[in-house]
Amino acid sequence: MTFTLDDLAGSGPLPEQDARTRVLETAYRLFYRHGLRATGIDRIIAESGVAKMSFYRHFPSKQALIDAYLDLRHARWMAWLEGRLGGSSSPRDGLAALPDALDDWFRSPGFRGCAFINGHAEAGSDAPAMTVMHKRALAARIEQQCEDAGLACPGDVAADLLLAIEGAIVRAQMDGADAARGPLHRLFARTLSDAGGERA
Amino acid sequence: MTFTLDDLAGSGPLPEQDARTRVLETAYRLFYRHGLRATGIDRIIAESGVAKMSFYRHFPSKQALIDAYLDLRHARWMAWLEGRLGGSSSPRDGLAALPDALDDWFRSPGFRGCAFINGHAEAGSDAPAMTVMHKRALAARIEQQCEDAGLACPGDVAADLLLAIEGAIVRAQMDGADAARGPLHRLFARTLSDAGGERA
DNA sequence: ATGTTGACAGACAGACCTGTCTTGTTCAAG
DNA sequence: CTTGAACAAGACAGGTCTGTCTGTCAACAT
Numbered sequence: 001m002t003f004t005l006d007d008l009a010g011s012g013p014l015p016e017q018d019a020r021t022r023v024l025e026t027a028y029r030l031f032y033r034h035g036l037r038a039t040g041i042d043r044i045i046a047e048s049g050v051a052k053m054s055f056y057r058h059f060p061s062k063q064a065l066i067d068a069y070l071d072l073r074h075a076r077w078m079a080w081l082e083g084r085l086g087g088s089s090s091p092r093d094g095l096a097a098l099p100d101a102l103d104d105w106f107r108s109p110g111f112r113g114c115a116f117i118n119g120h121a122e123a124g125s126d127a128p129a130m131t132v133m134h135k136r137a138l139a140a141r142i143e144q145q146c147e148d149a150g151l152a153c154p155g156d157v158a159a160d161l162l163l164a165i166e167g168a169i170v171r172a173q174m175d176g177a178d179a180a181r182g183p184l185h186r187l188f189a190r191t192l193s194d195a196g197g198e199r200a
Numbered sequence: 201m202t203f204t205l206d207d208l209a210g211s212g213p214l215p216e217q218d219a220r221t222r223v224l225e226t227a228y229r230l231f232y233r234h235g236l237r238a239t240g241i242d243r244i245i246a247e248s249g250v251a252k253m254s255f256y257r258h259f260p261s262k263q264a265l266i267d268a269y270l271d272l273r274h275a276r277w278m279a280w281l282e283g284r285l286g287g288s289s290s291p292r293d294g295l296a297a298l299p300d301a302l303d304d305w306f307r308s309p310g311f312r313g314c315a316f317i318n319g320h321a322e323a324g325s326d327a328p329a330m331t332v333m334h335k336r337a338l339a340a341r342i343e344q345q346c347e348d349a350g351l352a353c354p355g356d357v358a359a360d361l362l363l364a365i366e367g368a369i370v371r372a373q374m375d376g377a378d379a380a381r382g383p384l385h386r387l388f389a390r391t392l393s394d395a396g397g398e399r400a
Numbered sequence: 401a402t403g404t405t406g407a408c409a410g411a412c413a414g415a416c417c418t419g420t421c422t423t424g425t426t427c428a429a430g
Numbered sequence: 431c432t433t434g435a436a437c438a439a440g441a442c443a444g445g446t447c448t449g450t451c452t453g454t455c456a457a458c459a460t
Contacts, residue, residue, distance in 0.1 A: 019437065034324040037237045040417060051438045056419070113321065120374055121313065121321035124234040135374050156382065163383040167367025174320055174335050182356065183363040190390045219407065240447060251408040252449085262448070401460100408455080416447075425438075430431100 005080050006032065006110030020058040022048040027069050032115050036066055036122050066119075070130040073115045078137065080105075085141075091148035095161070096192060099185045102168055106177035113173035117166070138162065151195040160191045205280050206232065206310030220258040222248040227269050232315050236266055236322050266319075270330040273315045278337065280305075285341075291348035295361070296392060299385045302368055306377035313373035317366070338362065351395040360391045 017025070026048035030039045041062055045055050059065040084101035085094040105111060112118070116131040123131070139162050146154035146161075164187040172180040217225070226248035230239040241262055245255050259265040284301035285294040305311060312318070316331040323331070339362050346354035346361075364387040372380040 035322060037322070038324050041419085042417075049438085051436095052419080052440080053421080054437055057436080062418070112325065117317075117370055117374070118321035121318035122235060122237070124238050125312065132374055156386070159379070159383045160386055163364065163367040163371050163380065163387065165367070166370040167363035167365070170317055170366040170370060171363050174317070174332055179359070180363065183359045186356070186360055187363065187387060187391070190394060191387070194390060241449080242447075249408090251406095252410080253451085254407055256449070257406080404459080405457085406455105407457105409453085410451100411453100412451075413449090414447100415449105417445080419443090419445105421440105421442075423439085423441100426436085428433105428435090430433080 005077060005105055006108055006112070019048075019050045019054045023050055023055055023058060023065070024068055024072060027065050028072060029110075031066070031069050032073070032118075033110065033112060036119060067130060070115065070119065070134070074130070074134045074137070077115075077134075078141070081138070081141065085145060091145055092151070092192070095142075095145055095149060096188065098161070098165070099168075099181075099188050102165065102172075102184065103177060103181050106168075106172035106180060111172070111177075114166075114169045117169065135162075138165075146195070151192075153195065157191060157195045161188065164188060164191070205277060205305055206308055206312075219248075219250045219254045223250055223255055223258060223265070224268055224272060227265050228272060231266070231269050232273070232318075233310065233312060236319060241265075267330060270315070270319065270334070274330070274334045274337070277315075277334075278341070281338070281341065285345060291345055292351070292392070295342075295345055295349060296388065298361070298365070299368075299381075299388050302365065302372075302384065303377060303381050306368075306372035306380060311372070311377075314366075314369045317369065335362075338365075346395070351392075353395065357391060357395045361388065364388060364391070 023044060026044050027039070030044060030047065041052075041055070044065075045052055059068065081101075084097060088094040088097050116134045120128055120131040139158060142162055142165075143154055143158035146157045151157050164184060168180040168184040171183070223244060226244050227239070230244060230247070241252075241255070244265075245252055259268065281301075284297060288294040288297050316334045320328055320331040339358060342361055342365075343354055343358035346358045351357050364384060368380040368384040371383070
């Protein structure tokens, strides 16, 4: 399944959900759209239609909510990647389909870059464990896909692709999806070509 | 000249400088190290040894100081790039020398990513003009270097290199310089090779 | 000598942010 | 029916943030 990543939380949370879910979904939307520091507890509480004490019953602090948000973001992002990677017939085609998948993401209405890159940038000099963890997991997943595809030097290829992915996310965030599309496709084609597959 | 980018403001500002310079240099160091929102006016004032009214005489608001900081950062970064780009004998060698230059930056003590990517991430949904401007200027400079080097499709090559540069900065920031070094060199080599030069 | 200019020191206001507490309501299990 | 858990609404405290204001001082030009 290939649901979009940022649309699904675009509208307000359903009032049918329980308090914790409403808070988390509202935080998911506001944290991603406006940033961690710029989003105050009061706004999350107001927009999720929840009492302050209900919030603090489920999340002992704002930091706990941020952690839960990043956990959820990680789970959804990896599930989205899995859907896009596994949608092709072969592991190598799955890798080759990544640029188009990312391009779809870049053009989705609520796109505002990678939540973990943004979170890391906001965190300043203190190291946020979750953001690094997400990138490590992504790197491991890409490398596994390279191994499954039988590419030469899967570690190097995965590192190259990952660097291109990060660059494309940043380019799309700052200069629009069109600025990332061409370079990302070319860099992927060259890297996969060098790794032993046929050139597109 | 190839001065480092983040070291020079590592120690406190010299008390001999005038108030505006001391404020700006302190902001340069604190904004980059801890982020824009996390750095309060009071701290900048205290660490620069300046009166609050002196600060507000030179900068009408915190946003004005942020703008001045980004201006200074842009000027210094482009000057650094110019020194690294022009240090080689030919324009093409200048491009080929970029991965090593960036690697030096990634390993410099105060490195914490690109100030403009970080600033853009902090700004949230409102568009900060300065951050986009910096990337446009960088793109134009790289493209000009590609033209000077006589490469085929200089626009495409410059876009590819720029995407690799952004990716390397993010990878180095989140996972260390070693995570960026190999992929950046390989992506540069492949791109320059495809553009008509000899392969390293 | 006197006025001007720039700077230092710090109090202060108003807004915002996190987190605690109080009060009242709903609803379901015992 | 009673009891207790989850929840809504909102006051409150303590801190921090930006930006304004009042004084004081030293250098310097007229």
